[in-house]
Amino acid sequence: MRTAAKKPYSDAVWDEVELWSRDRIEAFQTDALPKQLDYVANNSAHYKKLFADLGVEAGDIRSLDDIRKLPLTKKQDYVSGLAEDPPFGTFRAVCMTDAARVHYSSGTTSKPAPVLWSHDDLDRWADLYARFLYAQGLRADDVFHCMFGYSWFVGGLGATLAAQYLGALVIPGGSVDTERQIDTILEYRPRCVIGTPSFMAHIAEAAYARGVDLRASSVDMVCVGGEPGASIPGTRERIEAQWGAKMFDCYGALECQPIGWDTALQLGPTLAEDFIYVEILDPDTDEPVPDGTPGVLVLTHLDKQACPLVRWWTGDVVVRDSSVGPDGRTHARLVGGVQGRADDMLIVRGVNLFPSAVEDVVRAHPGTTNEYALVVTDEMKDPETGFLKRVLLRVERADINDENLAESLGAALRNKLNVRFDMEVLDPGTLPRTVHKAKRLLRE
Structure with missing residues (x-):
């Protein structure tokens, strides 16, 4: 022993x-x-x-x-x-x-x-x-x-x-x-x-x-x-x-x-x-x-x-x-x-948003895989305040025949986080997998 x-x-x-x-x-x-x-x-x-x-x-x-x-x-x-x-x-x-x-x-x-x-x-x-x-x-x-x-x-x-x-x-x-x-x-x-x-x-x-x-x-x-x-x-x-x-x-x-x-x-x-x-x-x-x-x-x-x-x-x-x-x-x-x-917090039309809050909704939503990515660009910012007017969410659907994921997930995100997302729904396996630390917030 x-x-x-x-x-x-x-x-x-x-x-x-x-x-x-x-x-x-x-x-x-x-x-x-x-x-x-x-x-x-x-x-x-x-x-x-x-x-x-x-x-x-x-x-x-x-x-x-x-x-x-x-x-x-x-x-x-x-x-x-x-x-x-x-x-x-x-x-x-x-x-x-x-x-x-x-x-x-x-x-x-x-x-x-x-x-x-x-x-x-x-x-x-x-x-x-x-x-x-x-x-x-x-x-x-x-x-x-x-x-x-x-x-x-x-x-x-x-x-x-x-x-x-x-x-x-x-x-x-x-x-x-x-x-x-x-x-x-x-x-x-x-x-x-x-x-x-x-x-x-x-x-x-x-x-x-x-x-x-x-x-x-x-x-x-x-x-x-x-x-x-x-x-x-x-x-x-x-x-x-x-x-x-x-x-x-x-x-x-x-x-x-x-x-x-x-x-x-x-x-x-x-x-x-x-x-x-x-x-x-x-x-x-x-x-x-x-x-x-x-x-x-x-x-x-x-x-x-x-x-x-x-x-x-x-x-x-x-x-x-x-x-x-x-x-x-x-x-x-x-x-x-x-x-x-603290340095990853986004302010979208006055609402404080952490990537972890988005992850909670995505992972709990039926029809998604484990993978997602938040994307922000300078074009998404209000030129006067510097705050974001919108943010893009890339997410994979578990079923390639699911035509309603963008609508249903977008509604769930709005209800939970009070933020409207641009949605980009991808086929399973599109987003990169990682064996180490996943990077969920992309600044492009």
Whole structure:
């Protein structure tokens, strides 16, 4: 029998920290934050200069609210640091002899950016991932089939490390060779699969085309990350129906692994508040917003060594709920997961529109495939306000004989989102499939 590297706290909880009171969580953060700020001020060239320029010392941060004395850290700051001190940048806070791993951004909008981990960072990462997988239901005697990419990407090795740490048997499938992935599920009977929502949908389509019913397979856990999806009701319902399994949102980012994952209750990603201090800020004023109000997620590491970040602006719009969950877990949750990116929000005739809201309607609508794309061009904008007057939705019909999809889906979108779309209905298989992060908003 395989044994986990760490004995779980109980049959339902991996670590006692998951049950700490809010007061204890805040006391822990209040103690950890100044120590972490002292560490970055002494070891990160970026923050050493920043603190000096501001005339601020780590000891000046005496409470959690005091962190607002420090500026936000944004992606461009990190990119500028890479240019200033290549190849690993000014945010690096360990000697290279203490660095153990580097992963890279996808590089879809700029040169791929590297992020470092130390040995202790990797151990912490594994334990946090194991905590979340355990909360979702994975156990040491299960088979775990990883379909995240392994090349450069942060997902594959992270998930593998966590499942091994928990004690599960890992199949490192990667995000290639669809037919072999299906064969592996049928032959080796994994209980849990993990990958991007796009790849999980693609696998389900390919299995259906082969006459394979995944609902009858051994899989009863579909874990997804790398893009929004698991917390979008339409997407969750569709993929759960295709697989006959529960789907869990696993939320992280290259710069911060992990942020928060669903538990078995699927109430939204539960934050790792012993690893990160969380702020939710108004995107226009940078002021904190209360629980229940959408804002941008801002993160500060509490114990990261190799590449620690302070007040990292994720750009992700979320809603926080800090109440105790029905299962007794006390760390705050992100209700509905990532609702969109602040820089992806469209304003169409005065209506705020996130691509994830469109996805919810498309995926829930009968007669569509899993694929869609939103298209905006300069010609669609009002020349005076700069706001969009219209937006184009490309969508595939599941049945090539369906002549009414544009009308029925257009009506559903108007009713739900109060936006009128230009519709372009395509035959199945027209839009590109992806094994990594799907790009749903196209600016042409």
